[in-house]
Amino acid sequence: MKIPKHIAMMIEKGNIVSAIKNLTEEHSITMDEAKLHIDKYEATLKAKQQRQQDKIIKKQAKTNKIKSMIEKIMT
Numbered sequence: 141m142k143i144p145k146h147i148a149m150m151i152e153k154g155n156i157v158s159a160i161k162n163l164t165e166e167h168s169i170t171m172d173e174a175k176l177h178i179d180k181y182e183a184t185l186k187a188k189q190q191r192q193q194d195k196i197i198k199k200q201a202k203t204n205k206i207k208s209m210i211e212k213i214m215t
Contacts, residue, residue: 141167141177143163143177143178143181144163144166146162147159147162147163147166147178148181150162151178151181151182151185152185156178159174159178160174160175160178163177163178
């Protein structure tokens with residue numbers, strides 16, 4: 141099940157209880173099922189954020205390495 145955008149926003153803002161209630165009502169599923177879907181969404185979101193953070197760290201490390209090499213050449 142794809143999490144609707146408005147529920148995803150609730151999750152991202154930390155309104156998990158509201159997200160569960162809305163998902164339960166809108167899709168006629170149990171709270172346990174809704175919680176499982178939300179947990180899966182949160183795990184996916186955290187993994188995506190971690191990949192983005194890792195990408196930024198690698199880019200910064202590469203930039204710092206280049207700066208260091210330039211400084212060595214200039215001195």
